[in-house]
Amino acid sequence: MSFPPRFLDELRACLSLADVVGRRVKLVRRGREFIGLCPFHKEKTPSFNVVEDKGFYHCFGCGVHGDVIGFTMQMESLSFPEAVTALAAQANLEVPAPSREERERAVRLASVEDAVEAASRFFAQALATPEGREARAYLERRGLDEATIGRFKLGYAPDQRDALKRALIKDFPEPLLIEAGLLRRPEGGGDSFDYFRGRVIFPIGNRGGRTIAFGGRVLGEGQPKYLNSPDTPLFEKGRVLYGWAAARAIDLPDLDITLIGIPTKANPLGVKGSGQAGAIGAPQTVISAILNALAPLGVTHIDMPATPERVWQAIQKAKTPA
């Protein structure tokens, strides 16, 4: 959903950035600015500045920067439309009704979401079949138990040309499956085929926990080692903040997490977790959450101890595999 620029300007003008930020961050006035402890990285001396008359904030510690909408998106992990809608409610502004085009797009998006959801179920089921045995063994070696596998909807994409396609084509038109990043067409033309084949599947979720894309790690020696869904209407690699959920999860006071990610022969993914995670469950769950979120990105190492800041650095440093 898009909003008329005039409406967005009005929204920004109606809201005091310092008020909105001030609800989440203790701000102190300093001249024409406000400063406080950055909510996006851990610090003891304030480097988070709010420039009220220009309507932006900036952190000299971690470099975050944005306006009132950006702050709300980052702070509450909302999408752009979600943030705008929430802020409009605060400002008592009516959100302009969507045009017919936008309504049609919304319907289409919903079908893409359904297709991705159906694919996620297919991958999860495939993991439980005899064909998924190698994938299950791989996850087991990583120390992921049944409960974790179920919770994060991990799956397996069978090593076949069109297993997923055959399963979904009854319910979804082919162009939609291509748009959803589930099928691809050969460059030279011909029948479309499964985008993920012979891979362990890590769903990439949005804030609401809905699957919007997948990361797939190859079993065996194939290339690339990690493959992500292509850009789709639900998933734009440049914009989705991978690991957002995980980074939030570990951004809890007194959460002591150790995450070591140097692959060795004995430990192919090189993952070991320890620590206390009382607030959000067993340590294994936390580690799994982080891994689940970061593995598709190819993050293999996070400096110790794995503070939220370091997780961010690792996310930012990691190159998205082609």
Ligand code: ZN
């Ligand atoms: Zn910061």
